[in-house]
Amino acid sequence: MNRVPTDQIWEWLDAVPDPEIPVISVVDLGIVRDVRWDAEILKVTVTPTYSGCPATSVINMDIETALRDHGIKDLKIETTIAPAWTTDWLSDKGRAQLEEYGIAPPQPAGGPERCPHCGSKAVEKVSQFGSTPCKAHWRCTDCLEPFDYFKCI
Amino acid sequence: MSRDEAFLQFLLRMGDNTLILGHRVSEWCGHAPVLEEDIALANTALDLIGQTQMWLGLAGDMDGGKSADDLAFLRDVWDFRNVLLVEVPNEDFGRTLMRQFLFDAWHSIMLGRLIKSSDERVAGIAAKASKEVAYHLERSSDTVVGLGDGTTESHDRMQAALDYLWPYVGEMFASDDVDAEMAAAGIAPNPNDLRDEYDALVQRVLADATLTIPDSAFAYKGGRTGQMHTEHLGHLLTQMQWLQRAYPGASW
Numbered sequence: 001m002n003r004v005p006t007d008q009i010w011e012w013l014d015a016v017p018d019p020e021i022p023v024i025s026v027v028d029l030g031i032v033r034d035v036r037w038d039a040e041i042l043k044v045t046v047t048p049t050y051s052g053c054p055a056t057s058v059i060n061m062d063i064e065t066a067l068r069d070h071g072i073k074d075l076k077i078e079t080t081i082a083p084a085w086t087t088d089w090l091s092d093k094g095r096a097q098l099e100e101y102g103i104a105p106p107q108p109a110g111g112p113e114r115c116p117h118c119g120s121k122a123v124e125k126v127s128q129f130g131s132t133p134c135k136a137h138w139r140c141t142d143c144l145e146p147f148d149y150f151k152c153i
Numbered sequence: 154m155s156r157d158e159a160f161l162q163f164l165l166r167m168g169d170n171t172l173i174l175g176h177r178v179s180e181w182c183g184h185a186p187v188l189e190e191d192i193a194l195a196n197t198a199l200d201l202i203g204q205t206q207m208w209l210g211l212a213g214d215m216d217g218g219k220s221a222d223d224l225a226f227l228r229d230v231w232d233f234r235n236v237l238l239v240e241v242p243n244e245d246f247g248r249t250l251m252r253q254f255l256f257d258a259w260h261s262i263m264l265g266r267l268i269k270s271s272d273e274r275v276a277g278i279a280a281k282a283s284k285e286v287a288y289h290l291e292r293s294s295d296t297v298v299g300l301g302d303g304t305t306e307s308h309d310r311m312q313a314a315l316d317y318l319w320p321y322v323g324e325m326f327a328s329d330d331v332d333a334e335m336a337a338a339g340i341a342p343n344p345n346d347l348r349d350e351y352d353a354l355v356q357r358v359l360a361d362a363t364l365t366i367p368d369s370a371f372a373y374k375g376g377r378t379g380q381m382h383t384e385h386l387g388h389l390l391t392q393m394q395w396l397q398r399a400y401p402g403a404s405w
Contacts, residue, residue: 051281052203081207082277084284128292129193133200133285137189153284 004072006035009042016066019058020132023101026059030089033080041074042067047085050133087152098150104138106152115140116147159334160272161215162234163341165224166331166377168208169235172225173386174256175201176393177243186246193292197253200285207278226397230387237376238321240386244314247300247307251314254293258354259325261290262347271339294358301362308363315364323372326351 013035014027026032026046034045044063048056060077067075087106090098095105104112104123114121120142127137135148179198185191206221213219238256243249264286267279300307326348335341359366375381396403 048203050200050203050285051207052199052201054199081281082273084277084281086284127189127193128288128295129189129196131192133196137192151288153288 003037003040004042004070006037009035009044009067009072012066012070013044013063016059016062018055019062020055021098021101021103023097024090024094026063028091028094028097030087030091030094031059031085032063038076041076042072043076043078045078045080047080049085051081053133055132085153087150090150102147103135104147104149106150108152110152112138112147112149115143115145117145118143154330154334156334156338157215159331160338160340161212162331163335164208164212164215165234166236168205168212168221168224169233170239170256170260171201171208172205173233173235173389174239174253175199175205176389177239178249178253180243181249190246194249197289197292200282200289204278204282204285207281211274211278226394230382230390231379233376233382233386234379235376235386236321236324237373237383238318238324240376240383240389241318241321242385244317245310247310248314248317250293250296250300251311252318253289254297254358255318255322255355256325257286257290257293258351258358259347261286262350262354263342263344266342266347270341275340297358297364298362301359301364311362312364315359316367319367320369320371320373323370324374324377327372327374327377329378 010027010032013032014025016026018024018026018029021029029049031047031049032044033047034043036043044067046056046060046063056079060079064075064077090105098105099116102116104114104116107113111125112123115123118140120140122141123138124141125136125138126146129135130137130148134151136151137146138149139146175198178194178201181191181194182198183191185194205225209221209224213221213224216224238252241252243252261283264279264283268276268283270276270279297311301311302308326344328343328345332341332343332345336343356366373383376383
């Protein structure tokens, strides 16, 4: 197979969902840092969100499977930790999809801007930690629904 | 001691601290007083184990190409270099959170310095870990204040936890030849230099928690040098390492 343009590779990767939060892609999450051809080998550089996140190995496997399905044979996934992943790398599309899904996107202020269900700004923290390492547990005091907040790091 | 030997010891100290504390905290999984705390403890443990993979991964590279798993599961007690604080048993929820706070405060200050390490691998790990540890410290501080300045029962338990754990704090600031070598190379700060910042942070939070710091500078030592661990570490390893001991080389 000839060297597929990297733009095309990025498009394929944008269809690979995050295994824990399937509403956003690994590209929207900002964890795919680089895609390049090294001679005939396609090298994809991935950075973990949290150092102990168990989804990391699944993500690498999903990326590899997706690219092989598109006919990429020689493929190497490289992991990098520096620079450290930051929620600043979430795409605008990803942020909107998170909120649509019921997860408040990260804010530099350190807490959700509004309830992802009813839009109320009357929200309070339940716990600094949530169902996955990247999320905290909040609730809305207007509609009373609990919700996940994507922590800003 | 050569610089490489000192570097390996430094990496083992960082990685064994996070490994042993991560294991201790994971013992709460499924047992915490409320679901939110259970999740928080498990997530904290997960971060610490993730950080262990980075520190011990690098240590293994320096130690003849061993893996982080080799170092975690195939060493015996006397080869561990964690401070004694992280190996003491959990006891009650209060002592677990007090231990976490006393460690998180040191950890966050240490990682803040390591971000500026002359070794870019160390700086990279520290930058990654410090983001996670900022959350650990925020939570453990909040919980120590909430319980310390809570009911009579919770206050007394937190004071008892502080009295029990305070003699384990001093070891985090002990210095030896390894630290001198790392400081000279610009790889890591001399732990002794972190003490003032630590005391300021800890005194502020514990004052908010209405708790009294024991008036004693006595410190148990021996963990980070490997000279003498508490009797608790061996018991912990029998749990953590049993699979590799019972079925050597077993893998997923």
